[in-house]
Amino acid sequence: IVEARLNLLLNRESLDGQITVPPRVGIIMGSDSDLPVMSDAARILNSFGVPYEVRIVSAHRTPEMMFSYALSARGQGIQIIIAGAGGMVAALTPLPVIGVPVRASSLDGLDSLLSIVQMPRGVPVATVAINNATNAGLLAVRMLGVGDADLQERTIQYQEDMKNDVLAKTEKLET
Ligand code: RP5
Numbered sequence: 001i002v003e004a005r006l007n008l009l010l011n012r013e014s015l016d017g018q019i020t021v022p023p024r025v026g027i028i029m030g031s032d033s034d035l036p037v038m039s040d041a042a043r044i045l046n047s048f049g050v051p052y053e054v055r056i057v058s059a060h061r062t063p064e065m066m067f068s069y070a071l072s073a074r075g076q077g078i079q080i081i082i083a084g085a086g087g088m089v090a091a092l093t094p095l096p097v098i099g100v101p102v103r104a105s106s107l108d109g110l111d112s113l114l115s116i117v118q119m120p121r122g123v124p125v126a127t128v129a130i131n132n133a134t135n136a137g138l139l140a141v142r143m144l145g146v147g148d149a150d151l152q153e154r155t156i157q158y159q160e161d162m163k164n165d166v167l168a169k170t171e172k173l174e175t
């Protein structure tokens with residue numbers, strides 16, 4: 001179900017029959033209601049050709065699954081975890097964890113932001129802006145790019161494209 005919804009969000013046909021490569025990034029979240037936000041990270045990883053997996057694991061609803069995922073991710077070859085929320089995961093893995101505060105219904109995401117960014121010493125979580133899973137994907141690409149020149153080159157190209165896009169829009173406004 002998650003994959004079907006993700007394919008829909010990414011306008012992607014089913015992966016059935018395609019050869020899949022081992023994921024380098026794990027995208028996890030506490031509920032499928034986080035998918036519309038977290039799929040932005042998948043979209044970025046797709047565009048950079050970084051293989052990833054998506055899992056719904058909740059520290060509150062399925063703690064055993066979340067523990068199991070966090071404890072086994074490194075051994076499965078995962079290099080970075082992007083987590084809607086994410087504090088608990090960072091306590092269970094030596095991998096870099098990028099936390100995405102997801103704006104739930106009531107407190108406009110501030111609750112999620114503070115619960116992720118205010119980690120105690122010894123449990124670091126890189127935290128991006130509320131609902132900004134795009135930046136979580138881009139940060140994961142940059143982290144991987146430190147040891148992958150081709151990927152780092154693509155980050156440089158992404159930055160160039162973004163700058164040119166802004167310049168083009170600015171010129172359009174000034175004409
Ligand atoms: C969190 O509570 C989930 O990650 C989600 O962000 C929020 C609401 O979850 P649902 O009630 O929509 O399943 O644990």
